């Protein structure tokens with residue numbers, strides 16, 4: 001199989017709640033997502049998506065994803081997309097770094113591998129564990145009372161795991177965490193995710209003030225060293241996210257006993273191939289995982305479902321159904337949440353079919369003679 005053409009679309013994904021806000025006053029109203037189609041000489045097409053959480057979450061931004069694909073794409077013409085490891089090494093040789101640029105392309109390669117073999121990506125990534133995958137709901141940063149109301153509402157929809165966006169004023173954050181934990185029941189899981197928003201002295205005050213609560217603390221500070229310092233002064237279970245973006249920091253953090261759970265976002269690692277490597281290493285090391293992406297629509301939600309459903313159940317801390325946060329559908333066949341759970345499709349590949357009337361004309365198309 002050879003890649004003949006790559007089509008790229010820009011799609012706006014408005015938030016159903018109107019706005020998503022997190023640490024340090026950051027917010028997004030309309031997400032800018034990029035959809036790719038990788039067309040091959042067999043007539044099969046694979047689809048992928050990448051959607052950064054605005055330009056100020058990770059070192060990634062929406063226009064950068066498209067600029068990177070425009071730069072990298074011509075080198076992929078003529079390559080075999082089914083050799084997922086080999087073509088990832090090739091992409092790294094053509095374009096160093098910029099993992100998020102490669103994420104949608106790699107997702108499309110897995111979609112093609114599934115369509116060619118007649119198997120869902122979940123099966124190709126190791127096999128399906130359990131009937132369904134438990135989801136969490138991220139709660140946008142607002143007043144403590146409003147966040148508690150939102151959690152109560154989403155709890156009625158079936159969610160039992162919640163990730164509070166904190167990382168603001170530490171005193172208000174303490175109120176936010178107490179207000180929400182106060183309405184939850186035993187067995188419900190609460191994560192306070194500061195998204196790097198606290199300075200070390202602020203994080204130390206928060207973990208001391210909530211030490212009596214059943215709550216996880218996620219990525220309190222910007223640097224790994226700052227987070228490790230906080231970790232060494234709290235008994236609360238600890239999640240690292242922004243600092244864990246490849247196998248090297250994952251191994252270092254495990255050696256330091258720097259966390260109990262890691263967050264694997266597909267585009268942060270550069271696609272499903274690299275996310276799966278990290279997932280398998282985390283299973284080997286005994287680390288539970290949040291398996292998700294930075295943001296996305298139907299195609300990313302499908303990719304998350306395959307990565308999560310092929311992860312042993314005891315290692316699945318949470319996952320996310322981003323397509324229920326946004327009001328714009330992108331594809332049919334994507335997983336839909338039922339009672340706080342979703343499941344990976346059993347159709348070949350990612351199991352989705354893009355809505356071409358939504359995508360419209362591609363922003364650009366890469367085709368022509370492959371470079372020698």
Ligand code: MG
Nearest residue numbers: 193218241263
């Ligand atoms: Mg996080």
